[in-house]
Amino acid sequence: MQNMSSTIVKDCLVIGGGSSGYGAALAAQRGGADVLLADRHGYLGGMGTAAGLSCYLNHHYKKLNLSGAIYREFVQVQNARGMHYYDPASQGDFFEPETCKRTMEQLFIDAGGQCLFHVLLTAVDRVDGDWLVTFFHKGGMTNVRCRYLIDTSGDGDACALAGAKMTHGRRSDGKTQPMSMVVQLGGFDPVAWNDAGLPLVQGKYAVAGDQFTDQIAQAREAGQWSIPRNEIAMTWAMPGDPTRVTINGTRINGLSACNVLETTLAEIEGRRQASELADFFARYVPGFSKSYLLQTGPQIGVRESRRIIGRDMLRDEDVRLGSVPESSVALCCYPIDVHNPEGSDTQFELVEGGGSAYGIAWECLLPVNIENLAAAGRCISATHEAAGSFRVMPTCMTLGEAAGTAVALAHxxxxxxxxxxxxxxxxxxDRALLEMGEPELTPLYESSASLNTLR
Ligand SMILES: Cc1cc2nc3c(=O)[nH]c(=O)nc-3n(C[C@H](O)[C@H](O)[C@H](O)COP(=O)(O)OP(=O)(O)OC[C@H]3O[C@@H](n4cnc5c(N)ncnc54)[C@H](O)[C@@H]3O)c2cc1C
Structure with a gap:
């Protein structure tokens, strides 16, 4: 094998091409920095594509859209391709993962950005005030030298290697929310579903949240259900073909996404549960009698792992009280949604009146004592419960956009x-939104005083 070692020089390196990495890379590139976006997979999208989770939840508060320009553009492009629908009841945007991969890489490359796929982060060092980041790959090693580094790996891998202070899971014992294997079934019959009294979005798409508890109890009684959960969290039909349905309904407790032996066990158990889930749907859920297991997510879905200890930290109380700090760079209104790290239940705190919007301070993205490094997405500084709220993908993409915008300004x-x-x-x-012709958010971003009028 030829051993290749090379150095790429950039203004900014973004590590992890999930929703937050995409937002970060595109914002930094469009803002004038030269950006490299690296991922261990051969495509962008993170959990949204790699785990098959094409359901982006909850970014509307009192009819106001809280997402940033990059997320809104993403929705528009997917929509124009006929690969998106919106369900007002669940406040969910539903996409086809395949087209998400293409949309993301196309928009980033069109902006002048460069992708680096199939690389595994190996080392993060400092050289004369720059970052020197080493990736391992099939051809050997590649170094990237850059001024600014954004960690959007979900697990905070770059921050951990850079020596940032990290935390893992919940405060009491470090345990994390469970992983879940996302499952796609083919052969679904929307008409039979509808005939059984279950609604269809736009007359063709099946969407259901936190459902089928009675059927699960029955299946458990019959020895046909061993998955440690009492409800199916989310079921949604695919925009390109309503007879394909994706299900978030498995649960693997007690294993860490930062431990490769445990992640291996989770993948294997996830596939076992996927078969059980497919049998359950065929037996118990209307419209699925002829369904079959089409695919499991290319990788297990990870809800929580490592996070940075930042210059500020988003706390449960901030979420519950709807705090909007002066330095907020993203707003979120998704409830605290914590799947029990040990049991079969889920803590879902919907504040009366539809929840509250809160702000996430810029300092939650900055690790203590390390310069020119930011985290975005699910590895920012937050408590376990607060992370159970802001982790949704529209918010992650907007957090990424904030980090990328900061890099562009610093550059x-x-x-x-x-x-x-x-x-x-x-x-x-805010300017980016105005340039898109989206005046709706202006009052939100003008000042934190007007943010407070939201409540
Ligand atoms: C089962 C499940 C259900 C969920 N349901 C929903 C839902 O319905 N709606 C919703 O909006 N959100 C949902 N979420 C949450 C959401 O998917 C995540 O919180 C979100 O994807 C986090 O985005 P991210 O960009 O921070 O990380 P990720 O999406 O995890 O992206 C991280 C990227 O970094 C790459 N990477 C990681 N480590 C390295 C490395 N060392 N070197 C190179 N590349 C690396 C990965 O390949 C990946 O592409 C769910 C999550 C799970 C697991």
């Missing part, structure tokens, strides 16, 4: 990343 002004303020970032993100 333009030749300053350290932490010198950019939350207000600067928000103003710039």
């Amino acid at each position: 333009r002004d030749k300053v350290e990343l932490a010198e950019v303020t939350g207000q600067d970032i928000r103003l710039q993100m």
Whole structure:
């Protein structure tokens, strides 16, 4: 095998091409930085494509859209391709994962960005104030030298290798929310589903949340259900073909996504549960009598693992009280949704009146004591419960957009990343929305005073 070692020089490296990495890379590139976006897979999308989770939840508060320009553009492009629908009841955007891969890489490459696929992060070092990041791949090693580094790996891998202080799971014992294997079934009959009194979105798409508890109890009684959960969290039909349905209904407790032996066990148990789930749907759920297991997610779905200890931390109380700090760079209104790390239940805190919107401070994205490094997506600084809320993909993409916008501003002004303020970032993100002709969010981003009028 030829051993290849090379160095790529960029302004910014984004590690992890999930929803947050895509948002970060595109915002930084469009803002004038030269960006490399690296991922261990051969495509973008993270959990949204790699785990088959094409259901992006909850970014509307009192009819206001809380997402940033990059998420809205993503929805528009997918919609124009006929590969998206929206369900107002669940506040979910549903996409075809295959087209998400293409949309993301196309928009990023069209903006002048460069992707680096099939690389595994190996080392993160400092050289004369720059980052020197090493990736291992089939041909050997590749180094990337850059001024600014954004960690959107979900697990905080780059921050951990850079020596940032990290935390894992919940405070009491480090345990995390369970992993889940996402399952896609073919051969579904929407008419039979509808005939059984179950609704269809736009007359053709089956969508259901937290359902089928009675059927699960029956199946458990009959010895046909061993999965540690009492309900199916989410069921949704695919935009390109309503006879294909994706299900978030498995649960693997007590294993860490940062431990390769445990992740291996989770993948294997996930596939076992996927077969059980497919049998359950065929036996108990209307419209599925002729369904079959089409595919499991290419990788197990990871809800929670490592997070940074940041200059600020998003706490459960901030979420419950709807706090909007002065330096907020993203808003979220998704409830605290924590799948029990040990049991079969789920903590789902829907505040009376439809929940509350809260702000996420820029400092939650900045690890303590390390310059020119930001985290975005599910590895930002937060408590276990707060992470159970902001982890939804529209919010992750907007957090990524905030980090990428900060890099663009720091690069333009030749300053350290932490010198950019939350207000600067928000103003710039607001401009991006105005340029898109989306005036709806302006009052949200103008000032934190007007953010507070939301409540
Ligand atoms: C079962 C399940 C159900 C969920 N349901 C929903 C839902 O219905 N709606 C919703 O909006 N959200 C849902 N979520 C949450 C959501 O999917 C995640 O919180 C979100 O995808 C996090 O985005 P991210 O960009 O931070 O990380 P990820 O999406 O995990 O992306 C991380 C990326 O980094 C790459 N990467 C990781 N490590 C390395 C490395 N060392 N080197 C190179 N690349 C690396 C990965 O390949 C991946 O592409 C669910 C999650 C799970 C697991």
